[in-house]
Amino acid sequence: QPHPAKSQHLKEPCYLSVQPCRALVDEKFKVLVQKAPPGAQLTVRSHHHSENKHEWEAFGHYICDSTGPRGTYEGVEPMGLLWSLRPVPGSKPGLRLRKMNVETPMEVTVSVYQGHLSEDFSEQRALAAVVVERWYMAPGVRRIPVTEHDTMLCSGPGRFPAVLDLWGGGGNLMEYRASLLASHGFAALVLDYLTNELTKTTGKMMENDYFEVAFKFLEQHPQIVGSRIAMWGLSFGTAMTLKMAVYSNVIKLRCAVCYSGSHIQPVDGSVKDIKEYMGKKRENIRVTENQEVIFRDLTLPVPKDPAFKVDMGRLQCPLQVVVGLDDQSWPAYESAMDMKVMMEEAGNSHLLTLLTYPHTGHLIEPPYSPYVRTSILRPFPVKVLWGGETAAHSRAQEDAWRKTLLFLREHLYDMRNSAVTSKSNL
Amino acid sequence: MTSAAMDSIVAPLLSVAPTRALVDEMFTVRVENLPPCQHFTLHSLHLSEDNDYWEAFGHYTSNHKGTVVPQDYTKGGTYTGKEPMGLLWSLRPVPGSRKGLRLRKMNVCSPLLYTISVYSGHLVVGFRAQAPLASALAERWYMAPGVQRISIKEKAVRGTMFFPPGTEWPLPWTLGYYFGPGEMETTEMKSNYFETAFNIVKDHPRVISNKVGIVGLSLGATVAFYLATESKVVKPCCCVCINGHHFNPSGKHLFDLSYDSFKMHVRKLSAYWIDCFEYQESIIIIYLNFWQMGKINCPMLLVCGEDDQNVPAVEVADDIERMVRAAGKDRLLTRLNYPGAGHLIEVPYAPHFRVTAFMQAKEQKVMIVWGGQTKPHSDAQEDSWQKILDYLQLHLYSCPSLASKL
Numbered sequence: 164q165p166h167p168a169k170s171q172h173l174k175e176p177c178y179l180s181v182q183p184c185r186a187l188v189d190e191k192f193k194v195l196v197q198k199a200p201p202g203a204q205l206t207v208r209s210h211h212h213s214e215n216k217h218e219w220e221a222f223g224h225y226i227c228d229s230t231g232p233r234g235t236y237e238g239v240e241p242m243g244l245l246w247s248l249r250p251v252p253g254s255k256p257g258l259r260l261r262k263m264n265v266e267t268p269m270e271v272t273v274s275v276y277q278g279h280l281s282e283d284f285s286e287q288r289a290l291a292a293v294v295v296e297r298w299y300m301a302p303g304v305r306r307i308p309v310t311e312h313d314t315m316l317c318s319g320p321g322r323f324p325a326v327l328d329l330w331g332g333g334g335n336l337m338e339y340r341a342s343l344l345a346s347h348g349f350a351a352l353v354l355d356y357l358t359n360e361l362t363k364t365t366g367k368m369m370e371n372d373y374f375e376v377a378f379k380f381l382e383q384h385p386q387i388v389g390s391r392i393a394m395w396g397l398s399f400g401t402a403m404t405l406k407m408a409v410y411s412n413v414i415k416l417r418c419a420v421c422y423s424g425s426h427i428q429p430v431d432g433s434v435k436d437i438k439e440y441m442g443k444k445r446e447n448i449r450v451t452e453n454q455e456v457i458f459r460d461l462t463l464p465v466p467k468d469p470a471f472k473v474d475m476g477r478l479q480c481p482l483q484v485v486v487g488l489d490d491q492s493w494p495a496y497e498s499a500m501d502m503k504v505m506m507e508e509a510g511n512s513h514l515l516t517l518l519t520y521p522h523t524g525h526l527i528e529p530p531y532s533p534y535v536r537t538s539i540l541r542p543f544p545v546k547v548l549w550g551g552e553t554a555a556h557s558r559a560q561e562d563a564w565r566k567t568l569l570f571l572r573e574h575l576y577d578m579r580n581s582a583v584t585s586k587s588n589l
Numbered sequence: 590m591t592s593a594a595m596d597s598i599v600a601p602l603l604s605v606a607p608t609r610a611l612v613d614e615m616f617t618v619r620v621e622n623l624p625p626c627q628h629f630t631l632h633s634l635h636l637s638e639d640n641d642y643w644e645a646f647g648h649y650t651s652n653h654k655g656t657v658v659p660q661d662y663t664k665g666g667t668y669t670g671k672e673p674m675g676l677l678w679s680l681r682p683v684p685g686s687r688k689g690l691r692l693r694k695m696n697v698c699s700p701l702l703y704t705i706s707v708y709s710g711h712l713v714v715g716f717r718a719q720a721p722l723a724s725a726l727a728e729r730w731y732m733a734p735g736v737q738r739i740s741i742k743e744k745a746v747r748g749t750m751f752f753p754p755g756t757e758w759p760l761p762w763t764l765g766y767y768f769g770p771g772e773m774e775t776t777e778m779k780s781n782y783f784e785t786a787f788n789i790v791k792d793h794p795r796v797i798s799n800k801v802g803i804v805g806l807s808l809g810a811t812v813a814f815y816l817a818t819e820s821k822v823v824k825p826c827c828c829v830c831i832n833g834h835h836f837n838p839s840g841k842h843l844f845d846l847s848y849d850s851f852k853m854h855v856r857k858l859s860a861y862w863i864d865c866f867e868y869q870e871s872i873i874i875i876y877l878n879f880w881q882m883g884k885i886n887c888p889m890l891l892v893c894g895e896d897d898q899n900v901p902a903v904e905v906a907d908d909i910e911r912m913v914r915a916a917g918k919d920r921l922l923t924r925l926n927y928p929g930a931g932h933l934i935e936v937p938y939a940p941h942f943r944v945t946a947f948m949q950a951k952e953q954k955v956m957i958v959w960g961g962q963t964k965p966h967s968d969a970q971e972d973s974w975q976k977i978l979d980y981l982q983l984h985l986y987s988c989p990s991l992a993s994k995l
Contacts, residue, residue, distance in 0.1 A: 178986055184733045185609035198986045270734060272754070294735025294754045301608040302702065303726030321600050321723055348602045388600075576602055576622050 179275050179291035181241075187346055188269070188297045188339075189530045189564060194241040196227070196275055196291075203227045206276040208284055209244035211269065217258055219533065221247040224279040244273060245297070246557035248533035252282065257539035257546050260532070265316075265342040266306060268296035297531075299339045301346035306338070313377065314338050315352045316345035317386060324391035324417070324575035325350040325381045327374070331398025331424075332438075333540055334358030340395075343529055347568060349575065350387055352377060356403070356434065368435040374403060375413040391575045395420040395567075398493060398525065402428050402437055405473045408480060418481040418574035420567055423490055423525045425498030426473040427462045440471075455537045455548035457491045465494070465501045475502045476509025483516045483570045485563045487523030491550035495525075518566060520559035524551025530561040601655075603707050603723035612701070612729045613937045613974055615674060620707045620723065623655040630666070630708045631659065632716050633676040635701060641690055642683040643940065645676050648711040657707070665711060668964070676705060677729075677938040678967040684714060689946030689956050692939070698738060700728035729938075746786045752795060761800035761826070761985035764790050765809070783812050787823045799826060800985045804977070806831040807900065807932065814909075818884040827984035828885075829977050831892040832902045832932050835909055837878045882909045883916030890923045890980050892973050894930035898960030902932070925976060927969035931961020937971040 178197040186192060199205060208222040221244050250258045262269055274289035300306070300316070307315040314336060317323065326349050328341040334357040341351035354377055356369045382389035394416050396404030401424020407414045410430070428437045440462070447460035466472055484502065486495040499517055506512035520527075524536065526549050534556045540547040551559075572578045601622045610616055623629060632646040647666035649657045659673040668675030682690045694701060706721035732738070735754025741747065753760060764787055791798045803825045805813040810833020816823050891909065893902040906924055913922045927934070933942060947957040961969075 178982060183607045183610055183614060185728075185730065186607055190607060197982070268734075272735070292735075292754055293733065296609070296734045298609065301726070302700075302728045303704075303724075318725070320720070323600065346608070348604065572602070578602070578622055 177275060177290050179273070179293055181273050181293050181295050184293060185268070185296040185298065187301060187343065188299055188532070189343060191242055192295065194244070194273060196225075199227045199275075199290075201227055203277070204279050205290075206278065206280045207244065208274050208276060208280075208289075209248060210272045210274065210284070211248060211260075213260055214263055217254055217260075218251040219248040219260060220251050220284070221245070221249065221533075222281070222284075242531050242561075243554075243557075245271065245531040246534055246560070247553055249535075257537065259526075259535050259538040261337060262299055262339045263337075265299040265338045268298045271295045271297060299342045299346075304342060304345045306342070309352065309380065313352060313354050314341065315350065316342045317350040318345055318348070319386060322386055322388050323348065323350040324393070324571075325352065325384075325387045326571065326575075327351075327377060327381065327392065327394045328353040329356065329394065329396040329400030329403050331396075331400050332357065332441075340529060344395075344571075349393075349571060350381075350384075352381055357399070357438075368433065368438070370433055371406070371411070373434075374407050375411060378407075378411075378414045390415075391417050393418045393420065393571060393575055395422075396424060397422040397527070398424055399438075399441075401425065402441075403434070405475075405478075406430075406437075408482070409473050409475070409477050416480045418483070418570065420483045420485070420570065422485045422527050422563070423487060423493055423495050425462065425493055425495060426475060426502050427465060427471060427494070427498055428473065430470055430473060451548060453537075454546060456543075456545045457548050459491050459494050463494050463497060465497050472501070472505075475505040476511060478506070478511060478514060481514050481516070481570075481574055483518065483567060485527060485567070486517070486519045487525060487527055487551055487556070487559065488519055488521045489523055489550040489552070490525045491548040492525040516570065518563060520555070520563065522552040522555035523559040524549040524556055526551075527556075527560055527563055530564050531557070532560060534560075601707060601723045603705065603725050605705055605725045605727045608725070609700070609728040609730065611733060612731055612939070616727060617673060618659050618676065618705055618725075620651075620657040621655065623651040623657060623707075623722075625651055625653045625655045627651050628709070628711045629657055629722075630710065630712045630716075631657065631676060632706045632708060632712075632721070633680065634704045634706070634716070635680060635692075637690075637692055638695055639690075641686055642717075643680045643692060644683050644716065645679040645681065646712070646716070647672070647675055665713075674938050674967075674971075677703070678940060678970070679963060680940040683717075689944060691942050691945040694731060697731040700730045703727045703729065741789065743789055744785050746782065746789060748786060750790070750793075760795060760797060761802070761981075762790055762793075762796045763802045763804050763981055763985070764825075765804045781822070783816060784820055784822045787816065787825070791823075799824075801825060802827040802829070802981055802985055804829040804831075804981075805833060806934070807833060809833065811835065814880045814882065817887060817889065818880045818882060825887050827888045827890070827981070829890045829892070829980060831934050831973075832894055832897050832900050834900045834905050835880045835882060837880055879908070879912075882912040883918065885913065885918060885921055888921050888923070888980075888984055890925065890977065892925045892934060892977070893927065894932055894934050894961060894966070894969060895926055895928045896930060896960040896962065896966075897932040898958040899932040923980070925973055927965065927973065929962045929965025930969035931966050932959040933961075934966070934969055934973055937974050938967070939970060941966040 177199040180195045181192050183192060205225045206222050208220060211219045213219060223243060272292055272294050274292040276287050276289055304316055304318045309315050326344050328351050330337045336355040338353055341353040344351040356373055362368055381387050381392050394404045394407060401421040404419050404421055405426050408416050408419045429440050444461050449457040484499050486499050488496055506515050534553045537546050537548050601620050603620045605616055605618050607616060629649050629651060630646050631649060635643045637643060645667045647663035647668055649661055649663055651657050660671055662671055663669055667679035667681060704724055704726055706724040708719060708721050737752040739750045741750055790796055791801050803813045810830035813828045813830050814833060814835045817825055817828050891906045893906045895903055913919055941961055941963045942959060943961055944956055944958050946954050948954055
């Protein structure tokens with residue numbers, strides 16, 4: 164096999180197109196390679212420079228023949244060029260790809276190379292390349308900092324239902340899910356309730372009324388329909404969501420969404436108490452042979468004492484619970500099963516929609532987000548095992564996102580059985 | 590209305606997909622959560638770089654599920670029938686605008702912004718005075734991400750080069766001559782101006798020198814005819830010529846004339862030439878010469894708007910065909926005719942202008958009839974663009990065509 168750089172085989176460039184070249188991150192694209200001779204071996208590669216200057220790549224091997232290409236993904240999966248992005252060899256370990264500035268797009272260069280390459284791409288000449296923009300914000304969405312630790316995202320003008328967006332233990336203000344929600348017709352308020360300036364400077368954690376203040380802000384906002392507010396929590400955010408949904412006298416949710424979390428917590432506890440409770444049983448922390456930390460057993464077994472789990476029988480709004488069955492960080496499955504039993508006994512289980520995904524880990528993010536099995540979770544200087552397997556986890560992200568948007572449309576827009584066509588963003 | 594009552598009314602959900610696209614890509618507009626079986630108007634609004642407002646609208650009836658999509662049938666508005674892209678191609682200046690406007694994007698590095706809205710009832714005027722039920726913003730781009738734009742100022746040639754992103758491989762190239770009388774500066778156009786421009790491109794390190802094609806509209810097509818037949822210096826790989834004329838006003842080299850005298854010839858003839866071509870061909874033959882189209886040696890695609898009121902595109906194309914056939918070279922010529930299309934055959938979904946203002950000379954604004962009826966003209970733009978892209982791909986990328994969809 165001649166070295167690709169010296170080969171005479173493909174002297175002329177082939178024609179590469181990605182459609183669409185600009186899209187929201189939850190929209191699909193198609194990759195088309197033309198003008199390559201039959202039998203040609205090709206590698207299609209995606210490449211991205213992240214905001215914190217790391218390089219990520221993914222690639223697939225194809226053969227052009229008269230019956231079409233055979234790829235190394237299962238079947239033909241152009242979106243794999245995104246969800247299988249991983250740090251290039253030689254990168255710092257434990258990286259995770261998250262967009263901090265949602266007002267600019269993520270730029271991905273898609274290139275096609277001669278031959279079946281797996282490394283040393285920078286030493287090869289691409290036959291063709293295109294740049295693809297992936298946006299977290301649709302045109303017209305406005306980003307409105309509310310305080311230094313909360314941001315509202317809204318498209319306007321008009322009045323909208325809203326989602327209160329809570330992330331997990333990693334803290335910081337992650338706006339990318341909220342900006343996508345705003346791009347789909349839901350105003351969204353994302354809160355940094357764990358690592359905001361007040362907590363950083365005084366050490367004082369937010370109290371429960373922090374969430375109630377945020378809710379009231381939305382309820383009274385002239386662009387928000389106050390009776391149509393939902394809460395969406397992931398991981399630790401689930402703990403807060405369930406607490407507010409069940410116990411708050413101020414927060415009246417139209418519906419709630421919980422990803423990769425649990426109802427296990429000291430019911431009368433503040434945010435601080437809950438955090439401490441989560442980390443108490445250190446003896447339950449397991450470590451793999453690769454020094455990856457498994458946190459899921461910290462709150463297991465599911466307590467029988469009602470003082471340590473949210474009383475799901477008192478829930479009065481529809482709830483969608485999304486669980487990765489290989490979640491190594493939180494006991495989301497065990498908690499979901501217990502919640503189901505509690506609600507069946509109380510007679511409100513018709514409110515519960517439970518989605519479980521095999522071989523899916525903890526970080527169930529918007530579709531096509533690159534999958535990571537482990538990463539460094541600040542502030543812990545350890546490599547956390549999230550779980551899951553690349554392809555199954557990526558499919559779960561796609562399916563869960565679509566179903567959650569449908570759930571929100573059903574309850575916040577009264578749109579039952581809304582049609583989902585291939586042309587819509589869902 | 591009380592706020593409790595307001596609360597129970599949820600806004601319709603209007604979505605545009607994709608929200609960002611190239612100008613030649615389609616989009617779909619969908620409105621959901623409307624009251625069923627009622628009248629609504631879909632409206633698009635665009636503020637041009639010249640600060641004029643342009644709009645288009647269609648009248649719809651929501652179905653029993655409370656949904657409207659532009660694939661539905663519209664019976665009224667600036668477009669009728671099943672026209673998903675009608676909100677773009679039927680755009681026209683809002684009532685009260687200056688006369689003779691034309692919509693052209695000068696800064697191609699930024700997108701065209703369209704506000705797509707839905708209104709209650711079947712409206713015809715007064716959109717901006719009413720609050721829409723819902724709105725979304727769509728971006729339409731002339732440039733894909735990663736395309737580089739480079740101004741050229743070399744050897745008196747002024748132009749812009751656009752490079753596709755990414756690769757270091759040399760690429761095939763298209764040279765676009767796109768202008769009409771009155772739009773260039775009054776500088777002397779030497780005979781070698783366009784040859785110099787062609788060579789700048791051909792000799793560029795990122796260009797495959799024997800894969801440079803030409804696309805020309807109107808006078809740009811005439812330049813292409815000249816280069817393809819008369820130039821001893823330049824050999825285009827292929828030409829795409831849209832609504833050009835092939836006559837040489839003085840029999841001398843077109844660009845040995847100063848621009849002013851060329852303009853004078855064009856103006857003297859333009860009052861008469863349609864009549865001349867149709868009814869007085871013999872007179873034309875006495876007074877005019879034509880580029881000898883039988884001398885072409887490269888493939889050529891002719892695009893003709895049959896309702897072109899500025900250039901007798903069909904008669905010109907007939908004459909070119911005759912000359913090329915007489916020289917035994919008809920395999921080089923491909924022709925596309927578009928009934929009902931006018932002179933300005935642009936990219937898909939661009940608005941149609943039958944008449945616009947035009948600076949014939951300094952301080953001399955005239956209204957020029959370009960021709961065409963909106964719907965057939967828009968269909969021509971959509972159809973011809975794809976065929977032009979396919980034609981350029983066929984001739985400029987020479988590997989046998991085998992598409993691989995990943």
